[in-house]
Amino acid sequence: MTAPEPVTPRESATGAIYDLGYRSYDGPRLGRSAAVATLFWHSLRSAFAWGKSGKAKIVPWGLSAIALAPAAVATAISALVPPGMGAATPFTYDNYMSEITVPIALFVAAQAPELVSSDQRNRVLSLYFSHALDRSDYALAKLAAMVLATFIIGFAPMVVLFLGNILVATDVPAAFGDQLEHLPQVLLAPLIYALPASALALAIAAWTPRRAYATGAIIAVFMVTAAVSGILEEATGGRLADLAPLINPFNAADGTRDMLVGDPNPQSSAANSDLDLWVFGAETLLISGVAAGAILFRYRRVGA
Amino acid sequence: MPLIEARDLTKRYGEHVIALDALNLEVEPGIIGLVGANGAGKSTLLKILLGLLDPTDGAASVMGLDVTRQGPEIRQFVGYLPEHDCLPPDASATEFVTHMGRMAGLPASAARERTAEVLRHVGLYEERYRPIGGYSTGMKQRVKLAQALVHDPKLLLLDEPTNGLDPAGRDEMLDLVKRTGTEFGIATVVASHLLGEIERVCTFLLAIDAGKLLRAAPIVSFTERTGTLSVEVEDRAEELAARLVADGLQAVADGRIVLVASPDERRYDAVRDAVDALDLALVRLEHQRHRLEDLFNTESAA
Numbered sequence: 001m002t003a004p005e006p007v008t009p010r011e012s013a014t015g016a017i018y019d020l021g022y023r024s025y026d027g028p029r030l031g032r033s034a035a036v037a038t039l040f041w042h043s044l045r046s047a048f049a050w051g052k053s054g055k056a057k058i059v060p061w062g063l064s065a066i067a068l069a070p071a072a073v074a075t076a077i078s079a080l081v082p083p084g085m086g087a088a089t090p091f092t093y094d095n096y097m098s099e100i101t102v103p104i105a106l107f108v109a110a111q112a113p114e115l116v117s118s119d120q121r122n123r124v125l126s127l128y129f130s131h132a133l134d135r136s137d138y139a140l141a142k143l144a145a146m147v148l149a150t151f152i153i154g155f156a157p158m159v160v161l162f163l164g165n166i167l168v169a170t171d172v173p174a175a176f177g178d179q180l181e182h183l184p185q186v187l188l189a190p191l192i193y194a195l196p197a198s199a200l201a202l203a204i205a206a207w208t209p210r211r212a213y214a215t216g217a218i219i220a221v222f223m224v225t226a227a228v229s230g231i232l233e234e235a236t237g238g239r240l241a242d243l244a245p246l247i248n249p250f251n252a253a254d255g256t257r258d259m260l261v262g263d264p265n266p267q268s269s270a271a272n273s274d275l276d277l278w279v280f281g282a283e284t285l286l287i288s289g290v291a292a293g294a295i296l297f298r299y300r301r302v303g304a
Numbered sequence: 305m306p307l308i309e310a311r312d313l314t315k316r317y318g319e320h321v322i323a324l325d326a327l328n329l330e331v332e333p334g335i336i337g338l339v340g341a342n343g344a345g346k347s348t349l350l351k352i353l354l355g356l357l358d359p360t361d362g363a364a365s366v367m368g369l370d371v372t373r374q375g376p377e378i379r380q381f382v383g384y385l386p387e388h389d390c391l392p393p394d395a396s397a398t399e400f401v402t403h404m405g406r407m408a409g410l411p412a413s414a415a416r417e418r419t420a421e422v423l424r425h426v427g428l429y430e431e432r433y434r435p436i437g438g439y440s441t442g443m444k445q446r447v448k449l450a451q452a453l454v455h456d457p458k459l460l461l462l463d464e465p466t467n468g469l470d471p472a473g474r475d476e477m478l479d480l481v482k483r484t485g486t487e488f489g490i491a492t493v494v495a496s497h498l499l500g501e502i503e504r505v506c507t508f509l510l511a512i513d514a515g516k517l518l519r520a521a522p523i524v525s526f527t528e529r530t531g532t533l534s535v536e537v538e539d540r541a542e543e544l545a546a547r548l549v550a551d552g553l554q555a556v557a558d559g560r561i562v563l564v565a566s567p568d569e570r571r572y573d574a575v576r577d578a579v580d581a582l583d584l585a586l587v588r589l590e591h592q593r594h595r596l597e598d599l600f601n602t603e604s605a606a
Contacts, residue, residue, distance in 0.1 A: 042403060122389070126356065
């Protein structure tokens with residue numbers, strides 16, 4: 001695509017007459033599944049501003065770096081400090097995801113509108129809908145791309161922790177065996193946080209063509225729920241304080257992680273609450289399900 | 305099998321707005337002009353044919369496929385140029401048209417090749433590597449046409465393709481549409497409120513007004529001779545008309561033009577003699593043709 005195409009304009013009094021390069025196409029047409037796959041990959045790339053200007057990359061790559069930095073630093077420290085010095089890092093598989101909820105929230109707030117609001121603002125949506133896919137295909141492809149992008153943000157540092165724990169050990173093969181049992185949570189924990197956060201952010205962003213409004217609204221939702229939940233937990237007592245963690249969707253993710261991975265993070269509100277962990281699991285499912293439903297509902301009606 | 309078929313097709317927006325009112329159509333392939341005033345229901349009809357909008361009542365089919373049930377199958381073979389802006393400003397024409405080609409189901413390499421061909425066809429060269437945000441309206445319309453053509457559709461739906469273009473851009477766009485339709489045999493529906501454009505490009509005309517079909521017929525039947533002779537003189541048209549009436553012809557003066565209605569071979573000589581006798585300056589002598597405007601004038605008068 002780098003060499004310019006041969007240009008054969010012939011200038012005349014009225015304008016230019018161009019050589020028609022048009023030929024008919026008899027090759028394969030891959031249909032609906034290819035359209036959905038194209039949209040998915042295109043959206044995943046735009047979540048990380050792949051193929052966009054350097055300026056557009058600042059936010060997604062910056063937030064990825066912020067999410068990754070603690071794991072990288074912790075691993076570097078344990079590599080530099082000789083074993084036996086007791087250099088226990090503050091970051092473990094148990095608490096890492098709940099430590100990076102701020103960059104995750106900011107990432108979905110910045111990139112969910114990039115995925116859906118601009119298609120509405122530029123009205124590209126009517127072109128998408130005039131191709132071989134349904135409105136729900138569009139919504140689900142966008143959701144899948146957003147979930148995978150957010151998953152990657154959490155998965156990358158978990159992998160760094162995982163590899164770090166193996167490689168800095170004196171006996172690498174033994175460490176590999178030890179760490180292998182943590183592999184399910186290395187995979188599962190980022191997904192548990194990515195699913196509700198992405199669905200919630202996309203459900204908000206799908207409602208407006210204005211990117212700035214969407215980003216503001218998403219940040220507000222995560223900030224307000226975290227603040228209200230925290231204040232109620234601290235300031236009140238009894239039943240209300242027990243229920244307070246449920247207000248924050250990331251607490252629900254904490255609880256779900258604790259339930260599924262069975263390795264409770266002692267600092268999390270979910271672990272300290274009197275509620276059973278399955279309540280948090282149910283809440284995560286509910287948030288993700290309702291948000292996904294809202295996205296599908298929105299795209300069934302949005303004008304194109 | 306007709307290209308487009310509609311039976312009692314009705315679309316209401318809310319309680320009171322009726323965009324399409326029990327429309328019945330049967331259209332064969334060709335370059336079809338869909339003409340009507342703003343709000344006549346042109347865009348609504350195109351969107352229903354694409355399956356972008358559901359009809360309130362009735363049914364429609366494209367290439368024998370039902371629009372409400374087989375939307376994706378239809379859309380695979382249809383290219384659509386919307387009336388409004390629909391291009392992302394931060395992508396280049398090449399990136400965007402390639403992406404749309406892939407959305408239409410072309411494999412990656414085919415999408416890239418077809419993008420290069422189609423952008424050349426619409427007349428975009430070096431500028432196609434620049435972001436679309438910096439393009440002129442004319443260039444944007446070309447990109448819109450290119451994305452509609454990239455997957456080699458069997459049917460093109462063009463909604464006001466000359467929207468916002470200057471006269472030169474308008475001519476170029478109409479030329480492109482005509483070439484695409486005639487040389488490549490892609491059935492094309494051009495929606496426009498400008499009769500002149502339809503007349504230049506299309507072979508078949510669908511006229512709709514207030515959601516109802518006004519007329520569906522080949523363009524030539526609208527523009528054929530009326531049998532009336534139109535005589536334009538520099539002045540004193542009334543005297544000429546009076547003289548021709550005195551000669552036993554039916555003639556009416558209308559401004560500087562005298563319309564001679566008699567289907568009589570004698571009339572050419574009569575006009576010549578009358579002009580000579582009155583010593584008038586003859587400007588033009590021609591057979592009057594129907595004009596598309598008459599269609600709307602007579603229908604609304606009726």
